[in-house]
Amino acid sequence: xxxxxxNLAFTFFISIYLCxxxxxxxxxxxxxxxxxxxxxxxxxxxxxxxxxxFMTQMLYFFILLMIVACINTLFIWQGNFYYGIGLIAFxxxxxxxxxxxxxxxxxxxx
Numbered sequence: 001x002x003x004x005x006x007n008l009a010f011t012f013f014i015s016i017y018l019c020x021x022x023x024x025x026x027x028x029x030x031x032x033x034x035x036x037x038x039x040x041x042x043x044x045x046x047x048x049x050x051x052x053x054f055m056t057q058m059l060y061f062f063i064l065l066m067i068v069a070c071i072n073t074l075f076i077w078q079g080n081f082y083y084g085i086g087l088i089a090f091x092x093x094x095x096x097x098x099x100x101x102x103x104x105x106x107x108x109x110x
Contacts, residue, residue: 008083012086015072015091016065016094018064019061019064022060022064023060024057027053027056027057050109051109051110054110058095061095065087068087069087069088070084
C-alpha cells in the first residue's frame with residue numbers, strides 16, 4: 001500500500017514537472033519563431049510583453065497538463081479517471097501555491 005501511494009506521488013510530481021518543462025520549451029520555441037515580428041513591433045511596453053509571455057506559458061502548462069493527465073489515465077492508471085482528475089487538481093494547486101509563495105517575483109512581471 002505504501003509503495004502504491006509513493007508510486008502515485010512520484011507519478012504526480014514527474015507529470016507536473018514534465019508539463020512545466022515542456023511548457024517552457026514551447027514558450028521558447030514560440031518566441032524564437034516570433035522574435036523577428038516582435039522586434040519590428042517594439043513600441044509595446046516590456047511589462048505588457050512579460051505579462052503576455054507569462055499568460056502564454058500558463059496556457060501551455062494547462063494544455064500539456066490535460067494531455068499528460070489523459071495519457072496517464074489511459075496507459076498508467078488503466079482508465080481510472082479519478083487519478084487523472086486528481087493530477088489536474090494537483091497541478092492547479094501546485095501553480096496556485098507557487099503564486100502565493102512567490103508574490104514578489106510575480107508583482108514585477110504582472
